[in-house]
Amino acid sequence: MGGRLEVRITPADVGKRVSVRRVVGVPGEDAKFTDTVGVLTSWDGGVLSVTTKSGGSVRIAESSLVAGKVVPAAPARRRGPAASFGELALVTARAWQPVESELLGDWRLRAAGGFTRRANSVLPLGDPGLPLGEALGRVRRWYEDRGLPAYVQAATGAEGTQERLCAGLEEHGWRREVSAEVRIAALAPVGDLDADVSEVRTARQPDEAWLSRYQRSGTPGPHVRTVLGNGPSVWFASVPGDGPAGVPAAIGRCVVDGRWAGFMAVEVGPEHRRRGLATAVMTALARTALDEGASAAWLQVESDNEGARALYDRMGFATHHRYHHFRSA
Known part of the structure; x- marks a missing residue:
């Protein structure tokens, strides 16, 4: 010191x-x-x-x-666009919307039939209007009524994030189940990457082939399509596979929201990896987002996904903050 x-x-x-x-x-x-x-x-x-x-x-x-x-807040990062936690929290939430939601003060309770923690957790941006213990009791009951586990999504690591809420959740018996990084970068360099995008196809809705590659949904019901299809300006990308089943070799999703382009659901079939397809999908989506006027990029990557983190390092994405899903005991 x-x-x-x-x-x-x-x-x-x-x-x-x-x-x-x-x-x-x-x-x-x-x-x-x-x-x-x-x-x-x-x-x-x-x-x-x-x-x-x-x-x-x-x-x-x-x-x-x-x-x-x-000590002062961590210095502003030298790479990527300037962004506050509050701005990114709202942008990332608009890109992954639930099927239903309800306000508890400034907290938003979100549900989507259990499809992903992001769409089935509380977004606590502000004061719930109740003491924390009472608010968490209301949260538990809301999710119990829907047959879902109760999660709260809380962030750390940047100015204005929610370290005190994280500590309060732990004091009330909630436990961290998964953590992820929110990373940001300038969009133009992603669109300028030297990638072969000739086979990448883009569309406004995910077709059955796209959904067959997506690994997080199992058999996709209407709630899955609702979450994936909603957002300010949503794009889906795929690279055709070379097998008879019609399953794409790679897929990705991008949501354009003002100056931001968010990248999600970037997946490559195991047999097609190490061919640069993830880079090609992101490059094609970035060029589409640039055409719509976006200039900044964001994505979320789980902290233990070393392969994806290494890829995003090479693309110039820097960690802005982290978020964690706390589950009720």
């Missing part, structure tokens, strides 16, 4: 981004220092809780602190 070691934070700094150093082990024997950076989400009973940008919550005994200070 540099400079004189001094604890310069107090319980009054809850909600601020902090950097703390603590001693772990027995002083004078096997002790070592450990640093943690994140949002100070609570300080009760001599224990601090710091939520890191990855969404993990670190509990720290006050007696182990050797240094601590409030």
Whole structure:
């Protein structure tokens, strides 16, 4: 941390981004220092809780602190367009809309027959108008009425994200089930990639062949088509396969919303991988979005999908923030 070691934070700094150093082990024997950076989400009973940008919550005994200070928000990224968390949260939500929704204060409860967590989770952008425990009880009952597990989607890692809500969910027994990165990039370089797009076909609706390649739906019912087909300006891309079944070699989906183009459902058949088809699909969709006036790109990728993350690294996508789905115990 540099400079004189001094604890310069107090319980009054809850909600601020902090950097703390603590001693772990027995002083004078096997002790070592450990640093943690994140949002100070609570300080009760001599224990601090710091939520890191990855969404993990670190509990720290006050007696182990050797240094601590409030630090500014992470500097703006040098790659990609400028974007706030609030703007991206709304853009990404409009690109993956539920079949039904209901407001609880500023929270939006979303359901789509269980098709994907994104369309079957609470989007908590603001105050529910109730104490957290009471609001979560209402959420549980709403999803129980629909025969669905209750999820809340909450974000970490950028200015204005929801570290305190994540900590509150954990305190009420909700557990993180999956985490993903929201990545952004300038759109033009994606459209300029050296990819063979001659075989990529685009359409406004997914046909049966496209759906046969899509791996997240099983047998697609009307609710699946509703989620996939809704959005400000939706495009589907596919590369024909070379087998008799008519299953595409690769597919993708793009939603154009003002300056943003969001990329989803990019899938390549196992037998067709390492041929640049994912890049070709995204390049073709990016050129379509550029024609509609978009200039910025976003996508979501699960944190453990190393292959996709490496591909998006090469395309110039940088992580803006992370989001997590918490499930009711």
